[in-house]
Amino acid sequence: MSSTFSFRFEKVSTKKVSEFIREQLEEAIILKELMSEEQLPSERELAEIFNASRITVREALSTLEDKGLIEKRVGAKGGTFVLPLTANSHKRTREEIKRDWEQMLKVFEFRTIIEPEAAFLAAERITAGELELLEAYMEQSIEPHCTREWFRALDVKFHLTIAKASGNPYCEAAVRQIRTKINPALDLMPYDDRIRSVNHGIHMEILEALKAHDSIKSRETMKRHIEFSADAIYARLVSESDDKEGNEN
Structure with missing residues (x-):
């Protein structure tokens, strides 16, 4: 039966x-x-x-x-x-990321739910030691001789530290999963002083909100940062690729 x-x-x-x-x-x-x-x-x-x-x-x-x-x-x-991932990111071509873009959008959708809430919790629970770590990452990322690979590593460390500071292991595990999915796309992004300055600015806003234990601002700033990141990846890897194809036809 x-x-x-x-x-x-x-x-x-x-x-x-x-x-x-x-x-x-x-x-x-x-x-x-x-x-x-x-x-x-x-x-x-x-x-x-x-x-x-x-x-x-x-x-x-x-x-x-x-x-x-x-x-x-x-x-x-x-x-x-x-x-070095940033030197070998051509192994995961733009075409591959473009092909999987619908799936990537779901990851970013998940990210806009998880990371802002992790930042909200982190603002309440973050320790002095974790704040010191975030400040150290910020200082290293703006140093003149910071390599592309180390800059990308510091970015990951910054976000994972905030996730851990949430005090919720499920949030931390989710952010690790998210970063594993999106890092290959982020590693294809350009790297120059302007990019570093923009990244430093938004990370500093997040850090200041965490230091003030301002949960609402931490959440809002993180959400804005994530949305900007998703738009930048789309403009660089998908929209730009579409434009090139259009010009070739």
């Missing part, structure tokens, strides 16, 4: 262990917790960390290498190293 349910179950999927390993390493790289030129632990050490076989780890690393996220080097100073 078959039963009809008014709700839908999710079908079982058999994800390989190597995929779980690959996902965790890829997230750490995309969120710049593993930085450019940082050497990964050996296959043996990774196998111990993940409680998996070296063959499984090797399979995960091979996938990351195919994606242009890591590079295996031989010689006395050999090993597996993280490649």
Whole structure:
């Protein structure tokens, strides 16, 4: 006898262990917790960390290498190293992002719900130590010799610190998920003094609102920042691409 349910179950999927390993390493790289030129632990050490076989780890690393996220080097100073995402972002072409734009819009929609509310909570709960961290990130991001890769890393650290300061682990997990989705698009954005100045200005507004423990202003400023970011990505990666196609036809 078959039963009809008014709700839908999710079908079982058999994800390989190597995929779980690959996902965790890829997230750490995309969120710049593993930085450019940082050497990964050996296959043996990774196998111990993940409680998996070296063959499984090797399979995960091979996938990351195919994606242009890591590079295996031989010689006395050999090993597996993280490649700079901003230098290899062409691996995720504009065409790929444009093709998935409807999905990206859903991520930004989710972001406009989550991050402003995380900022609202953070304004009430943020610690002195977390405020010091945010200030340090701000200072480093405006330094004349701040590289593109480090600037992008500081941006991620700024947002993840606010999410953590919300005191809600579900908010923090959601922001990590969001940043993993949008960072490849952000890494394709231009980098110059004007971009740094604009980013510094809005981040400073958010920081000042957090320091004042002004929940409403923290929420509103974060929402404005996110909306501006989404528009900038669209203008750079989607609208600009459409214009080029139109001119070519």
